[in-house]
Amino acid sequence: MLELADLVLLTVPDDALPSLVEGLAETGAVRPGQLLVHTSGRYGTSVLDPARRAGALPLALHPAMTFTGTEVDVQRLAGCSFGVTAPEELRLAAEALVIEMGGEPEWIAEENRPLYHAALALGANHLVTLVAQSMELLARAGVEHPDRMLGPLLGAALDNALRSGDAALTGPVARGDAGTVAAHVSELRRHAPGAVAGYLAMARTTADRALAHGLLKPELAEDLLGVLADTESDGGDR
Template sequence: MNPTAQEPFDPRDRPARLTVGVVGAGRVGPALAASLRLAGHRPVAVSGVSDASVRRAAALLPDIPIVTPAEVLARADLVLLTVPDDALPGLVEGLAETGAVRPGQLLVHTSGRYGAKVLDPALRAGALPLALHPAMTFTGTSVDVQRLAGCSFGVTAPEELRLAAEALVIEMGGEPEWIAEESRPLYHAALALGANHLVTLVAQSMELLRTAGVEAPDRMLGPLLGAALDNALRSGDAALTGPVARGDAGTVAAHVAELRAHAPGAVAGYLAMARTTADRALAHGLLKPELAEDLLDVLAGSDTLGDARGDGAGGTR
């Protein structure tokens, strides 16, 4: 064996095991604690209020007691704060003010919006602040633990804690990606734009296909959307296809007319995304400038919509 070759990281080689607590048993916290347990750490306490939280904790962390947030901090070396973004600052301030935070305690939040500064009240109380945001959508079931394998985490922490933060991510099966404190809101907006809006777009598309008479819209969309996503990740804007990128103003006008008739709630989203697509297609030379004017007129709500209702325009210009 080559003595200079780097051996694969095995979290079980780490001598010190941590007791782990979860404050906020939503979809994220129990899954992360379960993955840390697989790495050899020991979950000891969870706080949760709703019935759904209690059920999730029982499923992913069986036999772990449900206690108050203060009691979680009293029992754990590593505490996962997995509450909604808007609740996080108040929670941290409250825990620090009541003396629940212990010096040397690892305090980890999983908010995408915030970096490490939101944990400053706990830092002043002696805690070690880490922001570890998994770039993953969670179901609240055991499948989440499997999905963490290879998942990117947005990591923000004081420089002296960088190695500790990255080690925890690796132990959970993830890939650390360092995000500067000031870049966290933009980072989170980018993820929401892609993932959250994707769910809305797919759900709307399935509803429209059902209205059009398609019996299995999920089966129809699966291969199409899978290919589109793969092409977009590989090629970016070069993967743009469809009537907007081609400049087919008549087809787009027909789309808008049909949406106004059958799904008026989808019109604003279609127009906004089509305008953005047109801008990007123009910028990357995919949409010919001579075709763009009519298309942009349609997207601005010109009389072309009336023409589409009358003749069912949909062919290539």
């Protein structure tokens, strides 16, 4: 039976993890047979190799969840997926720990950890930036409660995307409304120049995906991509 006394849980910034593990191993802080767990999304178990050589049993258990540091975090673990990497002989122990926390294990190969973590950061971390930026722009446009306006819209968009992927794409880029996109960029340059680069990057990516999935007609895509290239080079004053 696994005892909590046999478990060491490391929660430090990703970049600090390698040196911390080396320090634990060098100072004799790791006992043979002790489970050593980290929650970094970036790393698998290879980062724990110094401790493994000292006899520790390495596990990588990353909750795919955002946390606030408040009591709501415990509730969010219920049903949360964990990106799990473990030696074959420790898979059952890793699974038991995740299930005990109320989570669902999702096995990630060691070599796929950086890609796995990049995917989560792209979806979750950048979403916060996009939503916050959108609320700021709505406030400048005179919307009194941007959160109320965006909540239902973003909830529906997220649900559609999770259900249908690229087929859920809507809006002026997916429709090929080049004039509307040019007007957007012009307004952003006037009122929020810091948002232009992100808008252009996302618009180009959205256009590429819509075109690849047959949602955007090629003749409209040509005009749209031309607008995006022109607005980037000429300052967007079209």
